[in-house]
Amino acid sequence: MTPRHDARPHIECWLTDMDGVLVHENQALPGAPELIHHWVEAGTPFLVLTNNSIFTPRDLAARLRASGLEVPEERIWTSALATAEFCKSQIPGGSAFVIGEAGLTTALHEAGFVMTETRPDYVVVGETRNYSFEAITKAIRLINNGARFIATNPDATGPSSDGVLPATGAISALITKATGKDPYVVGKPNPMMFRSAMNKINAHSETTAMIGDRMDTDVVAGIEAGLHTILVLTGISDQAEIERYPFRPSETLAGVHELLP
Numbered sequence: 001m002t003p004r005h006d007a008r009p010h011i012e013c014w015l016t017d018m019d020g021v022l023v024h025e026n027q028a029l030p031g032a033p034e035l036i037h038h039w040v041e042a043g044t045p046f047l048v049l050t051n052n053s054i055f056t057p058r059d060l061a062a063r064l065r066a067s068g069l070e071v072p073e074e075r076i077w078t079s080a081l082a083t084a085e086f087c088k089s090q091i092p093g094g095s096a097f098v099i100g101e102a103g104l105t106t107a108l109h110e111a112g113f114v115m116t117e118t119r120p121d122y123v124v125v126g127e128t129r130n131y132s133f134e135a136i137t138k139a140i141r142l143i144n145n146g147a148r149f150i151a152t153n154p155d156a157t158g159p160s161s162d163g164v165l166p167a168t169g170a171i172s173a174l175i176t177k178a179t180g181k182d183p184y185v186v187g188k189p190n191p192m193m194f195r196s197a198m199n200k201i202n203a204h205s206e207t208t209a210m211i212g213d214r215m216d217t218d219v220v221a222g223i224e225a226g227l228h229t230i231l232v233l234t235g236i237s238d239q240a241e242i243e244r245y246p247f248r249p250s251e252t253l254a255g256v257h258e259l260l261p
Contacts (some may be wrong), residue, residue, distance in 0.1 A: 008250075010207055010228075011228055012207040013198070013201055013209075014045070015046070015203075015209070015211070016046065016047075016049065016212070017048075017212040017235075019213075020234060020236060021212060021213050021235060022048065023064065023067045023069065026063070026067050028067050029257075030256075031255060032257075034257075035256050035257075035259055035260055038260065040070070045203055046075060047077040047200065048060075048075055048076050049193065049194075051079045051152070051153035051155055051187040051188050051217075052079070053079045053103050053104045053107075053152040054100075054127045056078075056103050056107075059102070060073070060076050061073040079152040079188070080100070080108075082187060083108075083150060086196065087150065091121050091122075092112065095114045095121050095122070096124045097115070097139060099123075099131065100124065100125065100127065101126065103126070103127075119147075122147060122150050123139045123142050123147045123149050123175075124152070125152070125171055125172050125183065126151070131166075136171065140178045140179055143179045150183055150185075151168055151187075152168055152187050153186070153188065157170065188217040188218060189218075189224075191225035194221055206226070209229070210228070210230065212230070212232070213233070215231065215237050216245075219231055219245075219249045222249075229250045230250065230251045230253060230259075231252045232253050232254070232255050233254055234254070
């Protein structure tokens with residue numbers, strides 16, 4: 001697959017997914033360190049996006065550094081940050097009961113939110129490895145009493161070295177079943193995630209590209225947000241997978257190494 005350089009002369013800003021695009025199992029994928037270095041050196045506006053809400057951008061920057069990728073922490077945009085931005089835009093200085101880790105609680109604190117178990121404006125569910133029956137019960141009761149239900153992302157499972165783990169979407173489903181209420185989901189494939197990212201780097205959809213490895217999240221959300229979409233085949237999509245969907249990315253590349261100048 002040869003990159004069509006004429007396909008994107010208008011692109012000034014970049015959004016890219018992390019897992020399956022830049023890294024795989026804590027190893028940088030071919031071309032990823034060079035691409036990030038090129039963007040940083042050239043002063044190109046870009047953000048690395050992840051639906052993972054466990055870690056703060058500083059934590060993720062350190063993890064990426066260990067994988068061989070030098071990504072400045074201000075260039076990382078998580079579903080936790082997007083969720084905090086959304087909540088702040090709706091109810092500035094509001095309150096939340098949170099099921100999640102430091103990535104989410106820190107983002108909400110920095111957005112001016114108070115964490116409380118007493119009549120919160122929101123119940124916010126994110127990724128955690130420590131789901132407690134007590135916290136889930138509390139969330140159900142608060143939502144039944146009128147708290148708005150928000151989830152950072154819809155992913156039902158996440159990967160681990162031993163196999164899949166239940167993730168945010170699975171816990172949200174449990175709460176939905178008990179309350180009859182669906183959460184508003186901020187992360188991919190909601191284009192809201194991309195819009196908030198573009199706001200952060202003052203990007204416009206006509207001049208922004210999104211690089212991802214999944215048709216059902218990255219590409220569909222990129223199309224809905226009006227972006228130039230690039231699917232890379234280093235993650236979970238292959239040609240057969242692409243054929244299953246009624247939409248197409250703007251470009252399909254073997255990997256991010258094909259984007260190097």
